Amino acid sequence: MSCARYRDLISRFLDDALAPRERQQLLAHLEQCADCAATLARYRQAGVLVGRLPEGEPAPRVRQAVLANISRPAVVRRRVPAAVATGVMATALAVGVAASALAPGHPAAVPPGTAATPGVKADSEGDNQVLIDFLRRSLGPAEAAALPGYLPRGARVERLSLGRPAQAGGPYEVDLDLRLEDGNRLVVRQRASEAKAAGPTPAARTVLVGGREWRYLPRNPGSAREAASNVLAGEVNGRRYELESTLPLADLVRIAESIR
Amino acid sequence: MGEDAAALPADVVARARRGEAAAFAAIYDRYSRPLHAYAYRLLGSAAAADDVVQDTFLQAWLSLGQLRDDERLEAWLYRIASNRCFSVLRRKRLLSLFSLDRLRGAEARHERNDQEGVAERDLVARALRRLSPGLAACLILRHADGFSCEEIGEVLGISTQAVWTRLSRARAAFAEAYRREAQGLRQ
Numbered sequence: 001m002s003c004a005r006y007r008d009l010i011s012r013f014l015d016d017a018l019a020p021r022e023r024q025q026l027l028a029h030l031e032q033c034a035d036c037a038a039t040l041a042r043y044r045q046a047g048v049l050v051g052r053l054p055e056g057e058p059a060p061r062v063r064q065a066v067l068a069n070i071s072r073p074a075v076v077r078r079r080v081p082a083a084v085a086t087g088v089m090a091t092a093l094a095v096g097v098a099a100s101a102l103a104p105g106h107p108a109a110v111p112p113g114t115a116a117t118p119g120v121k122a123d124s125e126g127d128n129q130v131l132i133d134f135l136r137r138s139l140g141p142a143e144a145a146a147l148p149g150y151l152p153r154g155a156r157v158e159r160l161s162l163g164r165p166a167q168a169g170g171p172y173e174v175d176l177d178l179r180l181e182d183g184n185r186l187v188v189r190q191r192a193s194e195a196k197a198a199g200p201t202p203a204a205r206t207v208l209v210g211g212r213e214w215r216y217l218p219r220n221p222g223s224a225r226e227a228a229s230n231v232l233a234g235e236v237n238g239r240r241y242e243l244e245s246t247l248p249l250a251d252l253v254r255i256a257e258s259i260r
Numbered sequence: 261m262g263e264d265a266a267a268l269p270a271d272v273v274a275r276a277r278r279g280e281a282a283a284f285a286a287i288y289d290r291y292s293r294p295l296h297a298y299a300y301r302l303l304g305s306a307a308a309a310d311d312v313v314q315d316t317f318l319q320a321w322l323s324l325g326q327l328r329d330d331e332r333l334e335a336w337l338y339r340i341a342s343n344r345c346f347s348v349l350r351r352k353r354l355l356s357l358f359s360l361d362r363l364r365g366a367e368a369r370h371e372r373n374d375q376e377g378v379a380e381r382d383l384v385a386r387a388l389r390r391l392s393p394g395l396a397a398c399l400i401l402r403h404a405d406g407f408s409c410e411e412i413g414e415v416l417g418i419s420t421q422a423v424w425t426r427l428s429r430a431r432a433a434f435a436e437a438y439r440r441e442a443q444g445l446r447q
Contacts, residue, residue: 011428015402015409017420042435047403049384049438055297055404056306058313063288066317070284 003036010040014047147188148243150258152180152251185229186245186255207249209234209256216249232256273330276321288317291334294405295341301400302345302393304385312348316341335414342397342415349393387437395430402427 009026012018018026030037155178176188204217214234232252233242236259243252268290275283292313299309319340327336388396394416401407401415409423416423 007432008425008428011431012424014431015424015427017409017424039435043431046399046431046434046438049380050301050388050399050403050434052381053301053384053388053400053404054381055293056300056309057293058296059306059310062310062314063292065314066288066321067281067285069318070281070321 003033006033006036007039010036010043013040014043147174147176147190148255148258149260150255151178152184152186152247152255155180155186180247184246186243186247187229188255189242189244191240191242207232207253209253212236214256216252218249219246236260270330273324273327273333277324277327284317284321287320287333291337292317295337298338298400298405299341299345301385301388301404302396303348304389308348312341312344315344319344332414335411338401338415339417345397346393383438383441387434387441390437390441391430391433395426395433398423398426399430399434 006026006029009018009022013023013026030040174188174190178186178188180186204215206213207216208214209232212234214232217231217233219230229244229246230249230252231242231244232249233240234256235241241256241259243255245252247255268286272283272286276287295316296309296313299312300306303309303312316337320337323340327333388399391399397416398412401412402409407415409420409427413420413423418426
């Protein structure tokens with residue numbers, strides 16, 4: 001048997017995974033072969049070195065963040081009749097909400113106010129499932145459906161607040177403040193349609209989003225409010241949206257298009 | 261597995277699955293530290309390990325219904341954490357592909373001024389990062405977390421025989437990477 005073959009046996013020897021005959025064969029070889037004996041010593045050393053690597057413990061904020069998110073009342077899951085579900089399914093898929101979680105008229109999962117959202121972050125691979133699931137739990141399905149389906153990669157929730165509905169049973173107003181992985185910021189505001197629209201601004205121009213006109217106000221260092229942000233505002237299904245971000249227009253249009 | 265799992269009540273997973281936050285908090289308190297240690301060793305960054313732990317438990321909370329055997333909780337959590345770590349490493353490797361070798365020389369020079377133990381740990385960490393994530397995870401689970409080959413197979417979703425093969429390749433690759441790193445340090 002070659003030394004290369006013995007190397008595999010040496011590793012399995014350390015895992016106590018050799019048959020008695022293989023073990024005897026290896027031990028006999030090790031007595032005669034200095035190279036393989038040295039390999040055994042290096043493999044043993046590898047285990048010792050890796051075993052000595054330091055360990056820490058999670059920062060306290062991690063426990064707070066996890067428990068803050070799981071302590072919210074869970075969304076009641078019940079099957080939606082097919083006829084009722086048809087309309088909301090497209091919305092649900094757009095925001096990554098399971099169709100079974102949608103129940104018409106379901107109350108928001110949290111009362112109006114600012115939700116505690118320490119450090120909740122979207123999935124780093126960009127599917128944002130963690131963030132979307134978190135938002136679903138925080139907002140309840142009706143409000144989550146009002147948010148865009150596309151959220152930029154690595155988005156981290158800085159602040160999430162819900163405004164009281166303008167009328168009983170009406171939609172909550174949602175403010176979502178995201179810090180993005182690349183340092184950009186994105187604020188999504190959703191208001192009922194009767195909310196006062198932003199007045200005409202000379203610098204604003206019209207942009208087509210999904211065939212509908214939205215107003216785009218580019219960042220303007222001369223203006224106090226929009227000093228660092230582009231603003232894209234428009235309406236979807238009777239709700240008014242305002243996306244305020246350091247992201248460029250093309251990204252804002254993509255986000256706006258994902259709102260259903 | 262790594263530590264005494266009997267510390268948790270037998271029905272803790274069932275209670276967490278029913279939405280009992282206190283039960284899930286008990287699971288967090290039992291496993292967050294070893295999972296953090298695992299992610300830290302694999303990623304080499306405490307902040308990244310924090311993110312992995314947070315993502316792992318949020319994912320676990322959302323997916324508890326998919327855990328078929330409650331006694332497999334630990335392996336299941338490690339599997340979620342492993343996948344998170346592998347994602348982070350894939351992304352990180354893409355970003356640092358070109359900068360690693362350039363930085364290595366500067367880091368190695370800097371190390372000479374450090375304490376010997378710290379320098380050796382960094383040497384080990386750098387050697388580990390030269391391995392593929394799957395091989396590095398095998399070595400860490402075996403030697404730092406004290407998992408058996410069967411348990412590692414359960415975490416990584418591979419057979420015990422495949423774990424033996426991976427460990428053999430991992431030990432050979434680590435020994436070579438460690439030798440090179442140590443050589444770079446001496447130069």
